[in-house]
Amino acid sequence: MAVARHAGLRVELEEGVLRVTFDRQERMNALDLESMNALGDLLTGRAEDPSVRVVVIAGAGAAFSTGADLATAADGPGADPRAVMASANRVIRAILTLPVPVIARVNGAAAGIGASIAFAADLAFAAPSAYFLLAFVNVGLMPDGGSSLLVPAAIGRARATEMALLGRKLGAADAAAAGLIARVLAEDELASHVDAVAARLARGPRRAIELTKRSLTAATLARIDEAIERETEGQVELLAAPDFREGVAAMLGGRAPEFGS
Numbered sequence: 001m002a003v004a005r006h007a008g009l010r011v012e013l014e015e016g017v018l019r020v021t022f023d024r025q026e027r028m029n030a031l032d033l034e035s036m037n038a039l040g041d042l043l044t045g046r047a048e049d050p051s052v053r054v055v056v057i058a059g060a061g062a063a064f065s066t067g068a069d070l071a072t073a074a075d076g077p078g079a080d081p082r083a084v085m086a087s088a089n090r091v092i093r094a095i096l097t098l099p100v101p102v103i104a105r106v107n108g109a110a111a112g113i114g115a116s117i118a119f120a121a122d123l124a125f126a127a128p129s130a131y132f133l134l135a136f137v138n139v140g141l142m143p144d145g146g147s148s149l150l151v152p153a154a155i156g157r158a159r160a161t162e163m164a165l166l167g168r169k170l171g172a173a174d175a176a177a178a179g180l181i182a183r184v185l186a187e188d189e190l191a192s193h194v195d196a197v198a199a200r201l202a203r204g205p206r207r208a209i210e211l212t213k214r215s216l217t218a219a220t221l222a223r224i225d226e227a228i229e230r231e232t233e234g235q236v237e238l239l240a241a242p243d244f245r246e247g248v249a250a251m252l253g254g255r256a257p258e259f260g261s
Contacts, residue, residue, distance in 0.1 A: 007038035015174035015204035030069035043094035067112020116145025139247030149227035
């Protein structure tokens with residue numbers, strides 16, 4: 001089994017299962033623009049290969065992904081906001097529209113766009129250590145990656161609003177009970193369970209699985225494109241605003257932010 005590494009991603013293909021592992025452990029698997037672009041390229045390119053029948057996304061070490069790498073924003077937003085949003089949106093749309101199922105194997109933190117990636121997956125399995133956090137509000141931003149629809153579609157408006165407006169952390173057990181993820185597995189059982197599910201899907205009827213996924217997505221997320229467009233317009237505005245710069249500076253400085261708007 002060949003292992004490729006690129007832009008903080010570890011990529012393996014074996015027996016129809018494409019495994020993509022976030023591997024920036026020194027940054028708790030936070031994704032910078034290069035990593036996000038590489039992930040988008042992978043999901044819109046190699047994952048469309050007929051030899052790929054399942055995609056598994058995981059995080060190396062102690063976290064799934066803590067979201068966007070805000071350390072690069074210490075001196076301001078850095079990249080063009082529309083480029084940042086286009087890159088993230090491309091990943092989410094790819095996960096939702098791939099003809100093969102996508103499984104998220106979540107341990108530790110899944111925050112920001114990291115949480116959105118897990119929510120967009122067709123199946124998400126988590127260790128007891130996992131938690132999900134829409135941390136955007138803490139740095140003067142709004143949910144993106146389709147999470148403004150993905151979360152309330154799964155757990156309802158009230159709990160989604162609590163997560164989004166208060167930045168409430170949702171533990172793995174609560175996420176499973178609310179229907180946001182499929183199941184919680186013991187730490188020493190998670191990897192083997194995901195491997196077994198992936199192997200089963202890889203042996204399954206490819207076209208039937210594709211049409212089933214498409215039907216379920218259409219029935220539950222018919223307005224995902226509208227949600228992504230709203231998020232994009234709002235986030236582009238917020239990424240250029242003073243509150244975002246203050247939020248990032250406060251986070252990196254270990255202090256409470258002082259928002260002005």
